Amino acid sequence: xxxxxxxxxxxxxxxxxxxxxxxxxxxxxxxxxxxxxxxxxxxxxxxxxxxxxxxxxxxxxxxxxxxxxxxxxxxxxxxxxxxxxxxxxxxxxxxxxxxxxxxxxxxxxxxxxxxxxxxxxxxxxxxxxxxxxxxxxxxxxxxxxxxxxxxxxxxxxxxxxxxxxxxxxxxxxxxxxxxxxxxxxxxxxxxxxxxxxxxxxxxxxxxxxxxxxxxxxxxxxxxxxxxxxxxxxxxxxxxxxxxxxxxxxxxxxxxxxxxxxxxxxxxxxxxxxxxxxxxxxxxxxxxxxxxxxxxxxxxxxxxxxxxxxxxxxxxxxxxxxxxxxxxxxxxxxxxxxxxxxxxxxxxxxxxxxxxxxxxxxxxxxxx
Numbered sequence: 537x538x539x540x541x542x543x544x545x546x547x548x549x550x551x552x553x554x555x556x557x558x559x560x561x562x563x564x565x566x567x568x569x570x571x572x573x574x575x576x577x578x579x580x581x582x583x584x585x586x587x588x589x590x591x592x593x594x595x596x597x598x599x600x601x602x603x604x605x606x607x608x609x610x611x612x613x614x615x616x617x618x619x620x621x622x623x624x625x626x627x628x629x630x631x632x633x634x635x636x637x638x639x640x641x642x643x644x645x646x647x648x649x650x651x652x653x654x655x656x657x658x659x660x661x662x663x664x665x666x667x668x669x670x671x672x673x674x675x676x677x678x679x680x681x682x683x684x685x686x687x688x689x690x691x692x693x694x695x696x697x698x699x700x701x702x703x704x705x706x707x708x709x710x711x712x713x714x715x716x717x718x719x720x721x722x723x724x725x726x727x728x729x730x731x732x733x734x735x736x737x738x739x740x741x742x743x744x745x746x747x748x749x750x751x752x753x754x755x756x757x758x759x760x761x762x763x764x765x766x767x768x769x770x771x772x773x774x775x776x777x778x779x780x781x782x783x784x785x786x787x788x789x790x791x792x793x794x795x796x797x798x799x800x801x802x803x804x805x806x807x808x809x810x811x812x813x814x815x816x817x818x819x820x821x822x823x824x825x826x827x828x829x830x831x832x833x834x835x836x837x838x839x840x841x842x843x844x845x846x847x848x849x850x851x852x853x854x855x856x857x858x859x860x861x862x863x864x865x866x867x868x869x870x871x872x873x874x875x876x877x878x879x880x881x882x883x884x885x886x887x888x889x890x891x892x893x894x895x896x897x898x899x900x901x902x903x
Contacts, residue, residue, distance in 0.1 A: 540570045543578070543617065543860060547645060550830070550857050554653055557660075559829035567857050568599035571864045578617035581609070582863050599832065600843075604853045604865035607805050610638035617861050618643050627686040627804040640686070640804050646861040650807040651693045653858040657828040658694065661811040662734070662765055662798055670761065672700035673722050675714050675737025675745065681706060686804045687767060691736060698734075704741065714741045716748035723756055732761030735790075739768050743777060746785050757791030763815055764792060767800040768881070801825050801881060805866050807858035812881075824878040830857040835874035836867070838885075849873050851885060 540546040546567070553563055573594060576583050582605060586593040589603045596602060607629075609615060616623070618641050625647055628637035642650065663670070672694065676682065679692030681702075694700065701722055707713040714737070726733040737745075742764075749755070764786055768779065777785070783797050795817055802809035810825040810833070827833050834843045835850040844850040852870045859866070872879035 540574065543574060544645075546570055546574060547649065547860055550860055551649060551652060553857065554649075554656055554828075554830050557656065557829065564830065564832065564857065565599050568602060568855060568864065569596070571857065571860065572596070572602050575617065575863055579615055579863060581613035581615055585609070599855055600834070602855065602865045604855070604867040605863050606867045607638060607803065607869060610640060610805050611636045614639070614641070615863050616641040618646070625689075626684055627689070628684040629804045630685070630687075637684075638804055640862060643861065646807075647689075649858050649860055650689075653808045653828065653830065654690055654693055655697070657809060657811070660828075661814045662763070664815045669731070670698055671726060671731055671733050672698050673719060673733060673735045674700055674702045674704065675719065675735070675741035676702060676704040677706055677712060678702040678704075682712070686802070687738070690802070690809075694736075704737070712738070712741070714744045716745050719745055720748065720752075720754065723758070726762075727756055727759060730759045732759050732763075734763050734765065736765040737767070739766055739777070739779075739782060742766060742782065742786060746789055749789055755789050755791070762790070762792065763796045763798065764790065765798050765800055767802065799823065799825075799881075803868070805859075805862075806831075806854060806856050808854075808856045810878075822875070822880070824875045824880055825872075826878040827854065827856075831855060833877070833879060835872055835879055844874050846874050846876060849882065852879060852881075 540549065549567055549570070553567060576586055576594060585605050586603050593603065605615065610629070622643045623641040624644055625642040627640040627642065674691045676685070676688050676691055679685070679688040682688035691700065691702070703715045703719040703722070705713050705715060723733065766782065766786070779799065783794065786792065786797050787794060795813070796815065798815060799812040800809050801812070808828055808831045810827045812823040812825045832855040834853045835848070836842065836853045837844050837850045849871060852868045852872050854866045854868065856864055856866065869885045871882040871885050873882065
């Protein structure tokens with residue numbers, strides 16, 4: 537195993553691994569252990585968390601043994617190796633304005649890793665072999681408007697490569713809104729010109745758009761090659777529709793089949809995303825989320841803290857090599873069913889912080 541002495545050196549190794557696109561378990565394990573050592577040394581809150589878990593944490597030899605810190609810790613602590621003067625960007629978790637958001641600090645270097653990771657896996661799953669003429673409509677605000685949103689930054693990164701119109705904005709209450717009239721006008725234009733279009737946005741953004749289309753008795757048959765990317769989440773911005781029903785409505789109102797509607801799973805605390813299928817995959821295939829080869833997922837029992845068996849339910853835990861300058865091992869509050877090396881997402885745990893759970897350290901453990 538190569539010994540990395542600096543984040544700069546390790547960044548080069550991670551970027552090389554991401555760009556290779558290969559699924560090399562040994563290389564992943566080596567990079568994960570190198571990240572553990574550097575993050576243990578340079579992220580004080582994570583070091584205290586690890587020391588609380590084990591006095592000899594640096595002796596671990598497998599990535600599965602790396603302590604995963606709860607996403608809630610990003611609200612309370614600065615889980616970053618970056619000095620304040622190098623933090624050019626801060627991503628916040630979405631949610632109601634009354635909640636304290638998570639904070640994931642980025643520098644220009646870490647954003648470059650984020651964007652490389654994003655485009656590699658997005659291209660493979662959503663773009664496939666698509667021509668550069670695909671146009672995008674994003675139901676989110678532009679990144680210049682939603683400066684602390686990792687999702688807006690994601691779509692802004694895609695907009696550097698593909699012509700994109702952002703039809704979202706910020707409402708009076710600080711929440712996101714969708715300009716449905718503008719969106720519908722763009723869809724009508726692309727349909728009349730027979731230009732393939734990708735519509736991307738949050739679940740609640742699509743609900744608002746569908747409601748407007750229903751009220752106006754509008755339905756479209758999007759041009760060949762069109763597709764939809766839906767990234768879950770309602771955050772109290774609309775009524776909640778089960779994913780299966782939402783996808784049926786999208787299929788019906790936009791004239792797409794199931795293979796042209798893709799779901800994305802991501803969060804502000806991570807730098808990599810998971811997709812539940814690739815564009816054009818036969819529609820009868822199960823919708824199982826998969827992270828890229830530079831990330832790993834486990835589904836963890838809240839009671840035992842151990843990985844559940846295939847087909848069983850637990851909490852999603854992610855090990856993301858692209859999180860170089862923060863913490864790579866993240867314990868989420870999302871419930872899922874383990875499906876091989878992927879997962880079938882159920883939703884958020886009913887408890888914000890599971891009680892009596894060996895996964896979760898209390899805040900005092902890292903203060």
